[in-house]
Amino acid sequence: MSKKLIIGNWKMNGSISLLHDFSEILDKENFIIALPYPLIPFAKSINPNVKIAAQDCSIFRGKGAYTGEISADMLKEFGAEYVIVGHSERREFFNESGSIINKKVKNALLAELKIIYCVSENFENQIKNDLEGVDTNIIMAYEPISAIGTGITPSTDDVFAVTTRIKNLWDTKILYGGSVNSSNISDFLGIENVNGVLVGGASLKLDEVKSMLWD
Numbered sequence: 001m002s003k004k005l006i007i008g009n010w011k012m013n014g015s016i017s018l019l020h021d022f023s024e025i026l027d028k029e030n031f032i033i034a035l036p037y038p039l040i041p042f043a044k045s046i047n048p049n050v051k052i053a054a055q056d057c058s059i060f061r062g063k064g065a066y067t068g069e070i071s072a073d074m075l076k077e078f079g080a081e082y083v084i085v086g087h088s089e090r091r092e093f094f095n096e097s098g099s100i101i102n103k104k105v106k107n108a109l110l111a112e113l114k115i116i117y118c119v120s121e122n123f124e125n126q127i128k129n130d131l132e133g134v135d136t137n138i139i140m141a142y143e144p145i146s147a148i149g150t151g152i153t154p155s156t157d158d159v160f161a162v163t164t165r166i167k168n169l170w171d172t173k174i175l176y177g178g179s180v181n182s183s184n185i186s187d188f189l190g191i192e193n194v195n196g197v198l199v200g201g202a203s204l205k206l207d208e209v210k211s212m213l214w215d
C-alpha cells in the first residue's frame with residue numbers, strides 16, 4: 001500500500017488493553033490514531049513515536065472554569081498532534097453548528113494542532129459556515145453520512161466527483177471515510193484525489209489495521 005494516510009478513529013471505544021495490543025504498530029509512518037482523551041498520554045507512554053489525533057476539542061481556549069471541557073492547548077500538551085473537528089457524529093448528537101466548529105478550528109490552529117476537518121454530502125454549506133475567516137491549510141475528510149458505520153460505500157467514481165468539487169473550493173489533502181476496511185481500502189486509496197482514509201469500526205481490529213498498513 002502507498003504511504004497515503006490511514007487514520008483510525010476509535011470514537012467512544014477502545015481500552016487500555018486494546019491499546020497495548022496495538023503497541024507494535026503505533027509508530028507506523030502513515031498511521032494516526034484518534035483516541036479517547038485519557039488514552040492520549042497513555043499511548044505516548046507506550047510508544048513515544050505514535051501520531052495521535054484527539055477526536056474533538058473545546059470551544060474555549062487555554063485553561064478555565066469550564067467543567068468537563070478539554071482545550072486544544074491541553075491536547076497539544078498531552079501529546080496530540082492532530083484533532084478531528086466537525087465529525088458528523090458531533091454535528092448530529094451534540095448539535096455542533098458552524099459557529100461552534102469555527103471556534104474549534106481557530107482554537108486548534110492557535111494551539112498548533114493539525115486539523116482533520118470532516119464534511120459530508122452537504123460540504124458546500126459546511127465549508128462556507130465552518131471555515132469563515134480560516135485561511136490555513138487543513139486536512140479535509142469527506143465522509144458521506146450514508147456510509148458511516150453502515151457497510152454501504154459510495155462508488156469510487158462518486159468519491160472522485162465529490163472530492164474534485166471539494167478541491168475546487170478548498171485545495172488541500174482529502175481523506176475518504178465511511179465503512180472503510182481491509183477489503184475496500186485499496187479502492188479508495190486508488191482514487192487520484194484521495195490522500196488517505198478515516199477508518200472507524202475497522203480500526204478497532206488489529207488484524208484489519210495491520211493488513212491496511214501492510215498490503
Ligand code: PGA
Nearest residue numbers: 148149178179199200201
Ligand atoms: P466507519 O466510521 O469506518 O465505522 O464507517 C468512519 C468515521 O466515522 O470516521
